Amino acid sequence: MSQRTNRRQGIIGRRTYLILTAVLASIYLLILSPEEKRTGMANSPEDELLNNSRIGIEKYFNEEKIEKYNRLISKKSEKLLKDESLVSWDELKTMALRGQMNLISKLWEIRRLCPENSSPLHCDQLVTAFIKNRYPHPDNQEMAKLFKAYSNYEERNRNDESLNQLPINERYDYMRDIRKEMFSPAEHALLFGFEESSYDYHIELGSFLESTNNLSGDVRKERWQQLQNQMLGDFQEAYLDQQDPFDQFEVVEELYSNEISSENGTDIQQQIREDFFGKEGAQRMKEVDIELAKEEQQIKTYKVLEDEFLNNNKYLSESEKENQLQQLRIDSLGKDLAEQYKRRQAIGSSG
Numbered sequence: 120m121s122q123r124t125n126r127r128q129g130i131i132g133r134r135t136y137l138i139l140t141a142v143l144a145s146i147y148l149l150i151l152s153p154e155e156k157r158t159g160m161a162n163s164p165e166d167e168l169l170n171n172s173r174i175g176i177e178k179y180f181n182e183e184k185i186e187k188y189n190r191l192i193s194k195k196s197e198k199l200l201k202d203e204s205l206v207s208w209d210e211l212k213t214m215a216l217r218g219q220m221n222l223i224s225k226l227w228e229i230r231r232l233c234p235e236n237s238s239p240l241h242c243d244q245l246v247t248a249f250i251k252n253r254y255p256h257p258d259n260q261e262m263a264k265l266f267k268a269y270s271n272y273e274e275r276n277r278n279d280e281s282l283n284q285l286p287i288n289e290r291y292d293y294m295r296d297i298r299k300e301m302f303s304p305a306e307h308a309l310l311f312g313f314e315e316s317s318y319d320y321h322i323e324l325g326s327f328l329e330s331t332n333n334l335s336g337d338v339r340k341e342r343w344q345q346l347q348n349q350m351l352g353d354f355q356e357a358y359l360d361q362q363d364p365f366d367q368f369e370v371v372e373e374l375y376s377n378e379i380s381s382e383n384g385t386d387i388q389q390q391i392r393e394d395f396f397g398k399e400g401a402q403r404m405k406e407v408d409i410e411l412a413k414e415e416q417q418i419k420t421y422k423v424l425e426d427e428f429l430n431n432n433k434y435l436s437e438s439e440k441e442n443q444l445q446q447l448r449i450d451s452l453g454k455d456l457a458e459q460y461k462r463r464q465a466i467g468s469s470g
Contacts, residue, residue, distance in 0.1 A: 418456075
């Protein structure tokens, strides 16, 4: 397999791994019980009353107690919500629809401000009261409705036994179907638009790199930018702001892999590196390349010696072979590289 193919598969593989890890974390949060997610929120004496009687809920959450706990949450959240405290619900929605704010993450930050002895239901009631006091009518009603819909979505996923029985990639598709069922298009976009657009883009990027493999770098780069516009839309700016520059660099380097493999490839690769990391950073990367190439040549030389040794010493015991090979590796590669090589071989044989 060529280095170019290895590089492309490495990019796709790492991105797919990160995507599935994020999805798994999302699913894990949903299937945890509320008590497990709200660390430190032990059951309060009112839990049984709250969970079994709507009358009990209304009785417990009288105006005096709602006001008391709402003041407590407001005080604790003053710093947390400082940046958003002066913006309207319309502005918050605009930020969410551009990927500049994750409303679900903000919700969980507020939930963690609930008193330590709050039950899950108690905490959600306090959050609702906080929303209604924090924002004017009718914005507070829309926000409370969205929060209630999301809480119902969490509960459905926690209680859906079939969710745990599906493979990880199928779980996410299944969850997306549930989202479409439980949320209006506008609500869905607010809560999940950025996440799902980013996910779809990453999946499509792998196919794109494969299908455009024979095109020039300039053409691939232009089509890649078109793909970002198409898949990310209004989320593109926020997505790029949140990207690690090295991830972007790896994609661009792969886009120009044909040119990098050509006679003038070193100069082209160096220019791409300078564009991302400056001349000093590009020079350091070049020095690392030289060192890696040197190590690769040492390993090739060692493998020849290893084959010769094994052919000439077939009747040695396994332990004696390994002892002598270990010394041969150290003599040929140095102690550090010899240990790295041995670890790589062990990983390769176990995989």
